[in-house]
Amino acid sequence: MAHEFVTILHTNDIHSHVEHWPRIANWIKTRRAILQAAGHFVLTFDIGDFIDRYDANTQATWGKANTQLLNDCGYDGVTIGNNEGLGLPHDRMEDIYSQRHFAVLLANIFENDHQLPKWAEEFRIFVTPKGTRISAFGLTAAYESTYPLADWLPVQPLPTLAKLSDRVVAQSDVRILLSHLGLPTDQALAKQFKKISVILGAHTHHLLPHGQQVEQTFLAAAGKYGENVGEVTLEINENHEIVSTKAKTTPFDDLLPVKSASAFLENWRESGRTILANQIVANLPVSRSPLEQVDDCADALMTNFHTKIAMISTGMFLDDLPVGELNNFQLLTDLPHTINPMKIDITGSDLLKLLAEIHLQHDHLLNLHINGSGFRGDKFGEMKFFGLENSSIDPDEHYEIASLDHYYFLPWFHSLQAAEVSFDFKGILRELMARYYHVKYRREVLD
Template identity: 35%
Template sequence: MKETIHIYHTNDLHSHFENWPRIRRFLQERRRWHEEAGESVFIFDIGDHVDRSHPMTEGSLGKRNVELLNEAGYDAVTIGNNEGITLPKEGLEILYEEAEFPVVLANLYEEDGKRPKWAQPFCLVHLPNGMTMGLTGATAFFSSAYEQLGWTLSEPLVALEKQINQISGQADIVVVLSHLGIYEDEKIAHTMPKADVVLGAHTHHLLHEGKEINQTLLAAAGKFGYYVGHVMIEVDTETKQILRKKACVYNTMEALPAPANEHKEIEGYAEEGKKALAQPVISLSVPLASDWFAPSELPQLLCEALREWCGADGALLNAGVCLGGLEAGTVTKYDIHRMLPHPINPCLIELSGAELKEVLKQATDDKWSHMTIKGLGFRGKVMGRFIYDRLSVDMEQYRFKVNGTDIVNDHQYKLATLDMFAYGRFFPPLYRAPQKKHFMPEFLRDVMEWKLLHHGFHLKK
């Protein structure tokens, strides 16, 4: 007898709750539809559902995201790097306390080598037709970041192969929840033929009709909830064999109907976050302005704070990282979050004087100000002008200084900056530098709050 098993999947929502009401309604209706027809249906999320750039996620440290997954009826998830390394260790340890679904994750361990209590390397699902589906999952290999937070991460493809080999003898269908990216998914298909379906994420790739490699079906639904993925597996229930696999995606705004009061619900998520972050931080006697293209107080203050926080000789950041200023009067955690929503960590990089000169020279290029940035944790619009603390550049005389003293080519200097400059190839000397220290789990907004609280005397007239 032939039967179709339905799998719906989302990935990399990044707390884009403006798409969530339609997604939730669609998934709930599809589950009801398939169950009434006597068909098996599953809903999986492939990580990065959490993004602390949204105030509701920030205010609940992601626990409200888990509540939304519960409400929509998800059957299993894996984690992305946003769940894994933008939350403090204690935050991830309690994130899934109320989850009504398993977290399938094969390559994360405690420092002592034990698996975390909230995750399991695989799970088996026994279907009404007598067949068994096996699930395993893995997250992207940011090993040094996980180690700094108190976790141990193993190589994901090695971990997956071990789990796939283990469950393939117990399962008729093997599904991988992969927060690894399209290139790693293709490696899985080429090297692990026992994997029947790989549901992908991390690189925000969109496979409209899936991609089949060596009889393994790859599927992925892009980013931000713009699409929902659907995999259909046709099976012979007597022989327990897969007959056919098919994938498609649904455009959230075009194909998914809006529930009643959609806009009110979306606004409610933002308002909930605002209330959760309403704690006062400080009262300013003067406003702090922010301008992306001209000198202004707030980016300069942040740059100074960054240098002090990292214990550096000098600091460099882009003004576009500040999304607004602060008004005089009471400043709340919400105000600081609104201004600095990025999951960007402070970073300390050691450079030779010659390398530091090259970075400062590159930073004077006019191309930066209006450059649009995507990815790397940046939540702004444009780069903006570069801001320095205890660094100066005079291109007419070709002089570069640290704290008023000429930079010496063969001396070593410590530069405080944003981790996105250490990851991205904006400045090759920063990208290539072997000595880097990332401050985790603190974000720029934590540094700003620390500066306002402990150095508030700088803000008085």
Template identity: 35%
Template sequence: MLVDVYQPWIAGGKEGMKLLQSLDCGSDDSIILLYTNDVHSHWEGVTRLAAQIRHYRARLGNRVLLLDGGDHMDRAFSETEGTYGAANLHIMNALRYDAGVIGNNEGLTFEPERLGDVYRKWGQFPMLAANVFDLDSGERPNWLTPWIRLERNGYRIGIVGVTASYPDYYKLLGWDVTDPIDAVADAVAELRPTVDLLIVLSHCGLPVDERMAEQIDGIDLILGGHTHHLLQEGRRIKDTWLLAAGKHGNYLGVVECCRRAGKIHMKPYCIPTAELEPDEIIVQELGRWREEAVRHLAAPVTVLSEPLAVHLAKPSPLGQLLAQGLRSAARADIGLVNAGQLLGHIPAGEVTEGMLHAICPSPTNPVRMQLSGSALRRALKECLQEEWIHKTIRGYGFRGTELGTLCFDGLQMEATVHADETRIRLWREDGREILDTDMLWVGSIDMFVFGAGYLSLKQGENIQFLLPDFLRDILKSQLQNELELERCRESRFTLTTLD
């Protein structure tokens, strides 16, 4: 019984003890699969995972296999941003990962060539992606492989990796990401005759994993991610087990595998990490990479003679500066962005890369789209209301907390509030009033296109994603333009309240 080799704290309190006491795959010919997914550079969670992983390795040695399901990197965190993901890879190397799959956070928020350079230089384990190809050549990037075969304690194991397909988005970065289920079906046909255990590392989300299990025979285990779902005791569909460990290192996935009567039996579950003490070795390693990131992010951007303020509930110079940049980047009639993208003011004096990252950490991209006057008017009317200003947003790349009002460029807005009614009038810069039937080119952000925030902004047409720049890249360019710095202090909004 594995309960004989683990300390009770390993599984986290009474719940963990209950799990441990039910284990029955403790024979010498068993193996233990450990699994992480959607860590998103949450270093506190990483250090707790590390403590758990180190304990398993100390007790079970080469019977342990460690895998990651993608989105380990998140550029909202300075250690990842300042080292372009090298910090993540070094931590994963230290924990001796056997394989991983790229998630959309790796695939869509890093430039492909630079990301490949980081993996080639620092990666010490295979990165999998059976459905990722170079758009021009049709070949797979040389730092990725579709699957691997390995042996562990007498088990022949095949591991396939697939990631979520956002084909239109990926094509802008020069990648062709194909249907993951088709890719897995091809891999299973290749691998199944030669392995005892076939595992899919799937950064595709639970609905895709469920279809995969239903449609493809021959998969023993799908280790899932992307939708941040937790399957604490696993789920079985036909002959396939599904397991996922939530997000941010809050759980470690565990799958015990043992042979009985010539067959491999699996017991999947997830162990909570909240009660664990951080692994001091990994804490020290992180400290070294944090110092490296700080050095990179200390690079100067500009020097401001005056501070730039941002306000969640009203247009502000910093918010308008970002809206100006979006309008310029999109070659649009107007620019539009929510104040909640900006998490703080910029003081007078030297501005560094680290300061821009701290106030604008979201991996949000600009977009160009056509929007009707009526959809624009609805959003600008809503952005005056407290329920919208303080609306909590989660996901869609947003790393702030509240939505905030809208900041804009290229138009003037007059709002008149009388009793419970608010009337909005909008003018272009040349003085023409914007009518509901007008169609305008708008420079804005992908979050709105995906349906987060002001919902009428999802009605945009002829949408063009402007990759690979983030909002902080747009802001950096604006801060280096004296004319734009003068314009951002203009008044563009008048509010009148009638008794």
């Protein structure tokens, strides 16, 4: 019996960069048709962080428009990243896949009753025309400090795989892990779970142009933002064993242009903008510059956490808010981040160390361009404190500071790791500011 070929088309960490989508979608459909005509069995997977709420249409539809893109392209399966699992409220996450035409493969995030979400599957078996059984299963980064705040129960990948692997191995000849865990974790899992055939990676935005062999497991990944797409081809013998594996990634610039791209992007952006612009938050009697919004944010955070101190960086706010009606599109443009409020309980001695760290890095951070840990702006800016007199800090006292979780996950403020922090997942920063302006100016009108 002749060998058969299985080809996997894969994307990851698109982050709602829909400007790349028309070419990617065309490549998937065209490449799949070519491969199928050549006798290949083709599977198409996305490895998470397909959505990002900095995008207006993603925000306006709570990611359901993005799900439709996956439907239209004929994906066979996806897993979720933190931008889905933590970037969306629990109820929105329950709904985002309600009209999916693909499998959501996720084995390590559970409901509070310890059951898988209704939209998720531990694994799915695909069978080729020659009877090769291919299992696909998904794992995502299980943030134990934050997933429970969104009413999810995360389980780490190692114990999950230990429980799952025997069942998957027993039911399949080829095993594909959709891993939103990051390259170092993928490499470690490949060494420990040697029966995994292929790991399709994500999360750390790594690009493996020709894949990477780690013992018996082949790793592949396509970078970030749709700047590349990935393809893995498996040659399988009559005993349903992989005899060769090869991978390649194709840069976006090498994908064929699509005539309808401009119309698609214009419609996508206008749809989101229109929905959000019609959602009126407040009527501002005065304009608010970015620096004035920092003051407002300090007030909002201190009110939210009932503290007398706040800490915020000036780079959070990108645009002026003019006098008049304030809508959700303006707030999205001003605050595109998926960042949550955070309360810090810190000793005076560690607070003094934090202030020293901020002072030493002031010039470095002021105009530093960053992206990540939820931040979708330009530069970090200056860290400002409210309600704090440095000269009055008692090293033996405890201080409660209202702030943002962004700073906890950055590598520059080590003193925060010694503090006790609590995250507020009732809404991201722009939702906090929307509530603040709505209440503040409604009260002023009433007064």
